[in-house]
Amino acid sequence: MTERPASRKGLILSLNSGSSSLKISLYRLESSSAAVPDSSDEPVTLIISSSLSSISRDATFSFAAVEPGVQVEKLKDEPAPQVKDHASGFTYFLDHLKRAVGIDREQIVHVCHRIVHGGDYFKPVVITKSTYHHIETLSDLAPLHNGAALSVIKVCLTELPHANSIAYFDTSFHYTIPTHISSYAIDQKIARPKGLRKYGFHGLSYAYILRAVSRHLKKASLSPISDTNLIVLHLGSGASACAIQKGRSFDTSMGLTPAAGLPGATRAGTIDPTLIFHYTHDAAKITHSAIGMRDVGITEAEDILNKRSGWNALTGTTDFGAIIKRRSQGDADAQLAFDLFVDRILDFVGAYFLKLSGAVDALVFSGGIGERAVDLRKVVVDQCKCLGFVLDDGKNTGVGDVEGEVVEIGDRVLVCRTDEQLEMARECALEDRFWV
Numbered sequence: 001m002t003e004r005p006a007s008r009k010g011l012i013l014s015l016n017s018g019s020s021s022l023k024i025s026l027y028r029l030e031s032s033s034a035a036v037p038d039s040s041d042e043p044v045t046l047i048i049s050s051s052l053s054s055i056s057r058d059a060t061f062s063f064a065a066v067e068p069g070v071q072v073e074k075l076k077d078e079p080a081p082q083v084k085d086h087a088s089g090f091t092y093f094l095d096h097l098k099r100a101v102g103i104d105r106e107q108i109v110h111v112c113h114r115i116v117h118g119g120d121y122f123k124p125v126v127i128t129k130s131t132y133h134h135i136e137t138l139s140d141l142a143p144l145h146n147g148a149a150l151s152v153i154k155v156c157l158t159e160l161p162h163a164n165s166i167a168y169f170d171t172s173f174h175y176t177i178p179t180h181i182s183s184y185a186i187d188q189k190i191a192r193p194k195g196l197r198k199y200g201f202h203g204l205s206y207a208y209i210l211r212a213v214s215r216h217l218k219k220a221s222l223s224p225i226s227d228t229n230l231i232v233l234h235l236g237s238g239a240s241a242c243a244i245q246k247g248r249s250f251d252t253s254m255g256l257t258p259a260a261g262l263p264g265a266t267r268a269g270t271i272d273p274t275l276i277f278h279y280t281h282d283a284a285k286i287t288h289s290a291i292g293m294r295d296v297g298i299t300e301a302e303d304i305l306n307k308r309s310g311w312n313a314l315t316g317t318t319d320f321g322a323i324i325k326r327r328s329q330g331d332a333d334a335q336l337a338f339d340l341f342v343d344r345i346l347d348f349v350g351a352y353f354l355k356l357s358g359a360v361d362a363l364v365f366s367g368g369i370g371e372r373a374v375d376l377r378k379v380v381v382d383q384c385k386c387l388g389f390v391l392d393d394g395k396n397t398g399v400g401d402v403e404g405e406v407v408e409i410g411d412r413v414l415v416c417r418t419d420e421q422l423e424m425a426r427e428c429a430l431e432d433r434f435w436v
């Protein structure tokens, strides 16, 4: 039993700036004097869940109170034409929060920010002038993310001046990747001082999934976290895979930047590195479209590979749900995007199975696509039968009807509803140094 100090009270706001969305959760700390009876009890309770989706093109807004007693006008995927970027999305949320009866924003003690690239930061840091500027210097290495998150931090510093802003990094989870896996085969005298290596991303999601799945497996009389071996697929607007060995990241598909590995909504994923010089003669030029992005300067090559490729380039839509629908209606572009995604996913599942010497407790699907795309899960898992992963078609189809963070959809195949906001709020509530 863990006693929490009595001084911990107030609200924690968690902000997740993804490439296509801003996900926002507001939590109340569980009764400060109460003991935590076991590891499955969360130290925080969700009060408000909100999100802005498809930011930068026809943004939509959702806002709902989860805790009884808080009155808000419930909104689901309402058009939000005023929202053009993450900062205006956050301001839009704050305006709605004002109307929520029962919530005083002065009670927000900490604001947790998901920062995709943390460079050599392995632990969360409180935002100060110097940490802010350090994160800013990493913006070029996560052009769809760090700048957007920093713009939200700026709004926080003005609108919630009494609250601490704390940065939580996607990269932290992957610091355990062995050097021979995180190094590229390039001159290390140049690579090391410049930090040119694999960092890996979606780490807050993988940390959440690891805990949730370990808990789930333990119920079925399997292992605690330090014994858990998983292949996890985080498939969202940005998609990545992770091999987890004994509860630690062993390899992941993204690299120095989130552009490597699996393709995504607007990202090409891994290509022949010289392809870009054949695709355009202007690879090194600073692009015009990059000028509209705050705090970030990127080249034409980075703009093409991050913003002008992926599902959008192949099919004209960033919505993988729409691609699956069009595929079922015989659309050839949608079929190509679908087949290509399956092919690249299999590359990683096969490689990671081998790297983990076949000792894999479960293959886990997560992220906006992984949690919802029944057809994609079916095709992927059916191809993995030879590795001992067997899908239960009924369970796969019925995931949406089953509650809970982890849903079993076959023999050693799981869906995990990942929650990066909860991962940050939970860590924040339990971290002594933030509550002195």
Ligand SMILES: Nc1ncnc2c1ncn2[C@@H]1O[C@H](COP(=O)(O)OP(=O)(O)O)[C@@H](O)[C@H]1O
Binding pocket: 018, 019, 020, 021, 235, 236, 237, 238, 265, 318, 319, 320, 321, 322, 324, 367, 368, 369, 372, 373, 374
């Ligand atoms: N029913 C669905 N089937 C397949 N994909 C879906 C479905 N619903 C949403 N998606 C996909 O999920 C993606 C968003 O995933 P998410 O993990 O929330 O993204 P982000 O990277 O912004 O965090 C959307 O781009 C959309 O393509």
Ligand SMILES: CC(=O)OP(=O)(O)O
Binding pocket: 017, 018, 019, 020, 116, 170, 201, 202, 236, 237, 238, 239, 258
């Ligand atoms: C790292 C990354 O690509 O994140 P997201 O999927 O949230 O855009």
Ligand SMILES: [Mg+2]
Binding pocket: 018, 019, 236, 237, 238
């Ligand atoms: Mg995301």
